[in-house]
Amino acid sequence: GENVEQHPSTLSVQEGDSAVIKCTYSDSASNYFPWYKQELGKRPQLIIDIRSNVGEKKDQRIAVTLNKTAKHFSLHITETQPEDSAVYFCAVMNYGGSQGNLIFGKGTKLSVKP
Amino acid sequence: DSGVTQTPKHLITATGQRVTLRCSPRSGDLSVYWYQQSLDQGLQFLIQYYNGEERAKGNILERFSAQQFPDLHSELNLSSLELGDSALYFCASSVEPGGGYGYTFGSGTRLTVV
DSSP: OOEEEEOEEEEEEESSSSSEEEEEEOTTTTOOEEEEEOOHHHHHHHEEEEEESSSSSEEEEEEEEEEETEEEEEEOSSSSOOGOOOEEEEEEBBBBSSSOEEOOOOOEEEEEEO | OOHHHOEOOOEEEOOOOEEEEEEOOTTTTTEEEEEEEEETTEEEEEEEETTTEEEEEEEETEEEEEEEOSSSSSEEEEOOOOOGGGEEEEEESSSSSSSSSSEEEEOOOEEEEE
């Protein structure tokens, strides 16, 4: 089955700096790659996603890049703010496949220091 | 409010007992997914239903079972509970089995086994 590795497990940055979180996956048939943000005690919320036919996608301060050949994708957060502090999860899906469920990485705890 | 409703929000029970967690998907969503999130752990996929039928199983214990009813709500049954079953249980829903547009998560049920 699919295996998703996420690094780093914790990340501490100063306010205004950039943060990068990386994920690798094993199934070359995977074609949908969302990122979720989970604040303490709350539900995971989708913040950005990318499909396999696109190499990069941006939404204001966040961006995701995908390298299908190398089977890895990354979340980039620029100009970090204290409210960006949360746990971030990458996920992978074989959209249209027989199962179609998301497999999550173990998460990255991001701390943004004022 | 995400539109996915989970009840109860908190549950405290003793080892050996049985509990039922309930999930009502977002209006129009036919697929329901259950995930377990233990302390400092990621989101472990348990089981997926689509329009009343089981579509995929993940790391779900034999002591656990689930079903999706004709009105599309789903229940996750946990029996012979152990201390290690203490976790946050999330339900998510999507329009179609593969999602493709990400999942919408409920607020979760926090289960404490004592």
